[in-house]
Amino acid sequence: MTSIPYTLPRDWPLGRMIGAGVLALVAAFAVFGPMLVPGDPFAQSLMQSLSGPEAGAPFGYDHLGRSLYHRLAHALRLSPVIALAAVATAGAAGLVLGTLAAARGGWVERLLVILADALMALPGLLLVLIVLAIMPGTATGFWAGLSLVLWVEFFRLTRAATRATLASPAVEASRLLGFGWPYILHRHLWPEIAPLMLTAAAFGTATAIMGIAALGFVSVGMRAPTPELGLMMVELLPYWREAPMALLTPVIATFTLLFGLTLLAGGQK
Template sequence: MSIRRKQDSMMMYGLCLMGLIVLVTLIGPYLVQNDPHIARMDERLLPPSWNYPLGTDHLGRCLFSRLVEGAQITLGISMLVIVTVAVIGVPLGLISGYVGGRLDAVMMRLVDGVGALPEFILAIAIAGFLGPTLLNMMLSILLVKWIGYARVVRSIVLSEKEKEYVLAARVAGSSTWTILWRHLLPQIMSPVIVLAALDVGKIILTISSLSYLGLGAQPPAPEWGAMLNDGRPYFQTVPTLMLYPGIAIMVVVISCNLIGEGLRDRLDVRNRF
């Protein structure tokens, strides 16, 4: 099997895994209609059964229903964060790289200053300062993630703006707005798409980690990281309380990485990163 066929196969595996996760997320509530928030202390820590396919947690709540709703929360937040980060970072990188001068200098000093710290440590600090809520967790991730997009887009624009098609557009009298959005934006879309696909897995890990530390989703929200934290005291007696959400996080991150790697190979943007 050629390298290209192996790459395509890995991407298909990722797409199939993600499709299966999305399918279970959509139809799961109709298959098992247990409320993931209602505690039933007389049914706590039950093994898997027909009514509870994955058993119950320490408060008698259906683990399967909580995993499904947790998928909706985790995937929904990660998609919203990715879109918002791209909406912020791409225009800033375009304008900074094309206009240059003092604006570019100020932008890059800001990017360098924020990017000097590890993203996860900075997200913990921001989330801890703002307070432990889902909205504040999203804001903390947004404040550290837009930097990578702005930096990648700026570097591409710096190399593209001196090429003949941009110079021809200038000579033809095209405005800066037209050059940015009609000529330069299409050139940076492939790297941005690949970066976003690879970032989904990282953002899911960040969301789960912040929730596990108590800085994200709060009880009784069934977010996967929060479920890991809930099951931690029972790990030695009922390890499945941590095993199921841990496997869910692992499968989603692997599928996102496979899709991102496949897109990077297909769009040939490996040299951008």
């Protein structure tokens, strides 16, 4: 009997494996943490203001006597969900428009490139602020503004990769053999674009989370009492002497989340 050789799948780089593990731990805390220790992120008890950890609040309390544990779990669901929604929208738009620009060329490509360059000329946070001025303090406003900023990077990457792939001999051979666009997209374009999209998506998610936190820190993001990482920092900053660990809680959570995303995007063996 002739044996069929079996090839193990290519391992992920160690950095990406660590990043995925860190993100899995953060996601597990955000989803299952409130189940392990039931509580309300909005409930106040001024008698517990800035007090230390206890069974019902393992991370202690903030200045209004709200459980930092439950507010942090809520914040770690809110910011990543908004960021992932924005990245998914921007990635889909960039993938479609980048492929269209590279495939059609001519005035279609010139028009899309001019539009992308015009958006690139403006600071990203300014565009988000303009959208938030129309839809202030809402998750929808963040999603729309971040999508408007992030699609340009996906568009540029897709356009560059698609143009190079479409000019390759393999694609020319597929065309001569009569294969249509669905086959070319599946067989030639997507394998080249997918790794770039993964890296861009991880960096884009980190950028979106930093943008949400930065706007929250300057009090133009989500509105109180919504638990959000940047808003939690700015609320606790005046009390850093009395309760430094309360302030460090959202800081450490934000750093851990961004650290995991950065490793996932660019980890090497």
